[in-house]
Amino acid sequence: MRFVLAGQPNSGKSSIFNSIAGYRSATANFPKSSISFTTTKALIAGREVEVVDLPGIYSLTSSDAVAGPAERYLLDEKYDLIINVVDASRLGRSLELTFQLLEFNRPMIVALNMMDEARRRGSEIDHQELSRQLGVPVVTTTSRLGMGLKQLFREGLRHAVFAVPAVSPTYDREVEDAIGRVVTLIDSRDSVPGVPARLVATKLLESDPHLSLRAYRLAPDLEAGVAEVGSLLESTHGWSADQVVSGSRHALAHAVEERVVTHQRPDVGWRDRVDLLLLNQWTGGPLMVAILAGFFWAVFGVGRRVEAPLGEAFNWLQGSVADQFVPGSLAATVADGLVMGLGGGVAIVLPYLIPFLIGLAILEDTGYLPRLAYILDSFMHRIGLHGKSVLPLILGYGCSVPAIMSTRILESEKDRRITAALTSFIPCSARTVVIFGLVAAFMGPLWALAIYLLNIFVVVVLGTVMAKWMKGASPGLVLEIPELSLPDLKTLSAKTWLALKEFIVIAWPLLIASSIVLGVLEWAHAADSINALLSPITVWLLGLPVAVGMTLVFGVLRKELTLVMLVQALGTTEVNTVMTTQQLLTFTLFVVFYVPCIATIAVLAKQLGWRGAAMISGITVVVAMIVSVAGRIAYGLFS
Amino acid sequence: MMTLDAVGIHREARVIMIDGGQKIRSYLNTLGIHIGDWLTVVQRAPFRGPVLVEIHGTRVALGRGVASKIQVDMDGVVRQLSGTMEAVGAGK
Ligand SMILES: Nc1nc2c(ncn2[C@@H]2O[C@H](COP(=O)(O)OP(=O)(O)O)[C@@H](O)[C@H]2O)c(=O)[nH]1
Ligand SMILES: [Mg+2]
Numbered sequence: 001m002r003f004v005l006a007g008q009p010n011s012g013k014s015s016i017f018n019s020i021a022g023y024r025s026a027t028a029n030f031p032k033s034s035i036s037f038t039t040t041k042a043l044i045a046g047r048e049v050e051v052v053d054l055p056g057i058y059s060l061t062s063s064d065a066v067a068g069p070a071e072r073y074l075l076d077e078k079y080d081l082i083i084n085v086v087d088a089s090r091l092g093r094s095l096e097l098t099f100q101l102l103e104f105n106r107p108m109i110v111a112l113n114m115m116d117e118a119r120r121r122g123s124e125i126d127h128q129e130l131s132r133q134l135g136v137p138v139v140t141t142t143s144r145l146g147m148g149l150k151q152l153f154r155e156g157l158r159h160a161v162f163a164v165p166a167v168s169p170t171y172d173r174e175v176e177d178a179i180g181r182v183v184t185l186i187d188s189r190d191s192v193p194g195v196p197a198r199l200v201a202t203k204l205l206e207s208d209p210h211l212s213l214r215a216y217r218l219a220p221d222l223e224a225g226v227a228e229v230g231s232l233l234e235s236t237h238g239w240s241a242d243q244v245v246s247g248s249r250h251a252l253a254h255a256v257e258e259r260v261v262t263h264q265r266p267d268v269g270w271r272d273r274v275d276l277l278l279l280n281q282w283t284g285g286p287l288m289v290a291i292l293a294g295f296f297w298a299v300f301g302v303g304r305r306v307e308a309p310l311g312e313a314f315n316w317l318q319g320s321v322a323d324q325f326v327p328g329s330l331a332a333t334v335a336d337g338l339v340m341g342l343g344g345g346v347a348i349v350l351p352y353l354i355p356f357l358i359g360l361a362i363l364e365d366t367g368y369l370p371r372l373a374y375i376l377d378s379f380m381h382r383i384g385l386h387g388k389s390v391l392p393l394i395l396g397y398g399c400s401v402p403a404i405m406s407t408r409i410l411e412s413e414k415d416r417r418i419t420a421a422l423t424s425f426i427p428c429s430a431r432t433v434v435i436f437g438l439v440a441a442f443m444g445p446l447w448a449l450a451i452y453l454l455n456i457f458v459v460v461v462l463g464t465v466m467a468k469w470m471k472g473a474s475p476g477l478v479l480e481i482p483e484l485s486l487p488d489l490k491t492l493s494a495k496t497w498l499a500l501k502e503f504i505v506i507a508w509p510l511l512i513a514s515s516i517v518l519g520v521l522e523w524a525h526a527a528d529s530i531n532a533l534l535s536p537i538t539v540w541l542l543g544l545p546v547a548v549g550m551t552l553v554f555g556v557l558r559k560e561l562t563l564v565m566l567v568q569a570l571g572t573t574e575v576n577t578v579m580t581t582q583q584l585l586t587f588t589l590f591v592v593f594y595v596p597c598i599a600t601i602a603v604l605a606k607q608l609g610w611r612g613a614a615m616i617s618g619i620t621v622v623v624a625m626i627v628s629v630a631g632r633i634a635y636g637l638f639s
Numbered sequence: 640m641m642t643l644d645a646v647g648i649h650r651e652a653r654v655i656m657i658d659g660g661q662k663i664r665s666y667l668n669t670l671g672i673h674i675g676d677w678l679t680v681v682q683r684a685p686f687r688g689p690v691l692v693e694i695h696g697t698r699v700a701l702g703r704g705v706a707s708k709i710q711v712d713m714d715g716v717v718r719q720l721s722g723t724m725e726a727v728g729a730g731k
Contacts, residue, residue, distance in 0.1 A: 121696065378687055477702030
């Protein structure tokens with residue numbers, strides 16, 4: 001048995017999914033937060049069921065000839081039940097999708113979710129009447145509190161076992177006539193295999209690019225017929241066929257909403273008051289600066305306090321392990337590499353990584369990110385993008401890989417490409433670890449802040465250049481702003497853990513292995529030749545110790561490696577005793593800008609093609625050299 | 640008739656036409672913005688930033704470019720979905 005969770009963005013699909021899957025699918029309080037789908041197996045009343053969490057869609061009509069993953073899944077895959085997750089506090093709009101899902105004529109059940117939110121807004125919903133109107137079971141849930149979910153899956157299972165198909169809704173008479181006529185045209189031709197003819201007919205009348213392409217490829221003569229029916233509809237209504245059909249569905253959705261919802265006075269809570277300030281034209285900007293600065297200081301403050309004692313413990317451990325071996329032997333080198341890799345992860349990376357990930361999760365789950373997109377829209381227009389690009393860019397401060405994948409929330413190809421390229425320049429949490437561990441720790445937090453600002457400046461310049469250079473139009477910002485919400489502790493810790501696991505499972509072993517490899521290379525004096533090869537850049541251009549060459553090579557694997565390797569190459573965590581502050585600054589600048597890690601290059605290649613990815617990587621090296629040399633010279637002049 | 644980007648804060652307006660082709664129209668439709676709908680302008684960002692509108696209990700940010708393509712009416716003349724093509728046509 002296979003159940004699919006389908007619904008509009010932010011309706012709580014992933015929350016429902018996680019309730020049976022454990023924390024597997026990232027929840028976030030902004031639209032289209034789920035980029036691809038996740039599946040899990042669960043036992044429901046003793047039966048094994050596969051549950052699929054699809055990305056949110058507002059409508060089945062795709063905006064591109066290439067349908068999104070959710071539309072494709074619903075059209076082409078096999079499943080036994082659609083669980084349509086509906087945001088009860090936005091019932092009218094959500095029902096527009098529900099009506100389209102009914103047209104699949106598959107077993108379906110509605111999860112009327114966010115009941116707490118609806119109640120807070122003063123809506124009383126008669127879910128039994130809603131069930132009668134839709135002809136499918138409706139179960140009320142509050143997925144955040146885990147309420148109603150057991151019943152939802154039980155009811156879903158029963159419905160799927162009996163395999164009761166959903167019945168298509170009935171629209172205006174004229175629309176029904178038009179759909180009927182197109183269905184006759186389609187006739188017995190399996191225009192889109194496995195999809196009910198009525199659904200295809202509706203979508204053809206709505207000029208859905210994806211289904212039109214598919215249907216007309218198999219039945220080219222259909223196109224003229226549909227156009228004729230469409231123009232008839234247009235001549236009686238005065239609007240194009242797509243507007244008449246979607247308008248009719250809209251009217252039906254709101255008619256049903258009116259029947260089942262009784263409105264009372266909503267409570268104006270603290271959230272509405274805070275939101276008024278966050279989005280206000282006078283206070284919104286200053287509050288944004290304050291929030292981001294507070295975030296920065298909190299990460300630094302926590303990280304520094306934790307790092308100091310851990311660093312001492314680490315030095316002690318390193319010393320006592322070294323005592324066990326003959327100095328200079330291979331065994332001592334391997335042991336030292338092992339300690340470095342293990343301890344480096346705990347003492348150097350984690351103190352800044354953990355508070356950073358928690359902070360980012362808070363920003364995501366409170367719903368502040370879409371507000372940033374709203375506030376920064378006019379600024380982004382100056383770069384030639386618009387506010388929505390802010391979302392991937394901010395996510396880029398966490399990890400470039402999912403951030404670059406999230407560029408698919410942008411509608412235009414041009415915006416997607418530019419934003420993906422720019423996102424790879426944003427210092428991810430690994431680079432943040434380097435910035436905090438070297439510059440903030442040894443030079444002060446203001447210097448670290450300066451690096452972030454410099455980075456934003458570089459991104460703005462690059463974005464402006466790319467926008468001038470690439471062709472294509474962008475529709476501009478259209479973005480739903482969800483309600484603010486308090487992040488709850490369970491989601492927050494689960495989410496931080498999910499991101500942290502990625503470090504522990506992938507980066508840490510890599511760190512340990514690289515540490516040992518570096519140790520052995522140094523022991524065999526093989527590192528020297530690579531360092532010598534890189535010395536024109538490292539020593540001559542950047543004025544760094546020759547030993548950093550290898551660390552930069554390892555940094556291409558993971559950016560955290562540069563920091564841990566640096567400590568190892570120099571033989572001390574007191575890096576400032578071996579390198580001058582000018583060198584620390586130059587090194588950090590170079591690390592922040594040069595080649596994003598291998599994983600990032602791979603997703604870039606997926607989004608932009610290998611040529612694009614290679615070009616971006618090339619640009620990053622050039623930019624890194626320019627910025628770090630400029631930093632080196634400027635620092636030399638002013639200190 | 641005016642466009643949405645010219646509507647002041649806290650004013651209500653009714654969508655009467657969406658310019659700019661089927662793509663942008665269907666995009667707005669999916670967010671629940673249709674011809675005939677009432678919306679309220681909640682905020683207007685400075686520096687020609689977006690307008691924030693409330694429609695059917697949801698808040699949607701619309702960039703000025705998009706807002707300037709949405710023709711609205713503030714006098715409350717009701718135009719039904721069907722049969723009043725003259726009124727819409729006349730406003731063009
Ligand atoms: N008030 C309330 N919030 C919820 C509920 N379910 C989910 N949320 C929140 O709504 C946001 C979106 O949820 P998510 O599961 O990511 O939605 P998806 O986009 O449909 O996968 C998150 O911030 C959730 O914490 C609920 O029942 N009540
Ligand atoms: Mg989701």
